[in-house]
Amino acid sequence: DIVMTQFPDSLAVSLGERATINCKSSQSVLYSSNNKNYLAWYQQRAGQPPKLLIYWASTRESGVPDRFSGSGSGTNFTLTISSLQADDVALYFCQQYYNTPPTFGQGTKVEMK
Amino acid sequence: VQLVESGGGLVQPGGSLRLSCAASGFTFRDVSMTWVRQAPGKGLEWVANIKPDGYERYYADSVKGRFTISRDNAANSLYLQMNSLRGEDTAVYYCARRHSDSPSWSLFAYWGQGTLVTVSS
Numbered sequence: 001d002i003v004m005t006q007f008p009d010s011l012a013v014s015l016g017e018r019a020t021i022n023c024k025s026s027q028s029v030l031y032s033s034n035n036k037n038y039l040a041w042y043q044q045r046a047g048q049p050p051k052l053l054i055y056w057a058s059t060r061e062s063g064v065p066d067r068f069s070g071s072g073s074g075t076n077f078t079l080t081i082s083s084l085q086a087d088d089v090a091l092y093f094c095q096q097y098y099n100t101p102p103t104f105g106q107g108t109k110v111e112m113k
Numbered sequence: 114v115q116l117v118e119s120g121g122g123l124v125q126p127g128g129s130l131r132l133s134c135a136a137s138g139f140t141f142r143d144v145s146m147t148w149v150r151q152a153p154g155k156g157l158e159w160v161a162n163i164k165p166d167g168y169e170r171y172y173a174d175s176v177k178g179r180f181t182i183s184r185d186n187a188a189n190s191l192y193l194q195m196n197s198l199r200g201e202d203t204a205v206y207y208c209a210r211r212h213s214d215s216p217s218w219s220l221f222a223y224w225g226q227g228t229l230v231t232v233s234s
Contacts, residue, residue, distance in 0.1 A: 052222045097217045104157040107157075
């Protein structure tokens with residue numbers, strides 16, 4: 001199984017400041033035949049199901065604010081919130097969908113400072 | 114797209130429970146469906162997946178031989194039969210569907226609200 005490791009486990013950011021979450025996979029999730037990284041990011045607010053934010057490592061899901069961006073390739077990925085809003089306080093998970101079983105990172109808790 | 118889970122509750126260790134997921138807003142028979150769970154205060158764990166025709170099914174090692182995923186395409190419903198339940202199966206169970214623009218069944222764009230299963234004596 002591909003192990004997904006996120007860091008940090010939690011971070012506190014001031015309103016309007018940048019938040020950066022990292023995700024590392026134990027093996028590459030870049031599929032060479034289509035040059036796509038099979039990496040997604042989800043947001044989970046308290047008491048809610050996960051919500052897809054980013055897929056193919058950097059494609060923003062429809063309706064997701066452009067302050068959210070994803071980057072990286074191979075085994076190292078980053079989710080950036082360019083200007084933290086109160087609404088962004090949540091857990092964030094990365095997930096690989098390169099192979100079965102799909103696996104998730106342990107989650108990063110983003111709080112307001 | 115709407116996914117509504119039901120069937121969760123309190124069950125004793127060794128007991129059984131059947132979860133259901135009612136789907137609407139899309140052509141259910143054309144789409145792979147998945148169960149994902151989340152233990153209290155923990156991360157997400159994929160549980161099982163079933164292909165559109167119901168013949169191909171995949172399970173996490175942690176539930177293989179105890180859980181059975183099935184579907185009724187005529188009723189637009191997904192099921193998870195859980196037997197020999199253990200304390201570590203305590204979790205919110207989500208029904209999930211793949212993204213419309215991706216052939217990858219495990220890119221989850223749609224999630225239900227979840228149903229809580231508690232295994233305790």
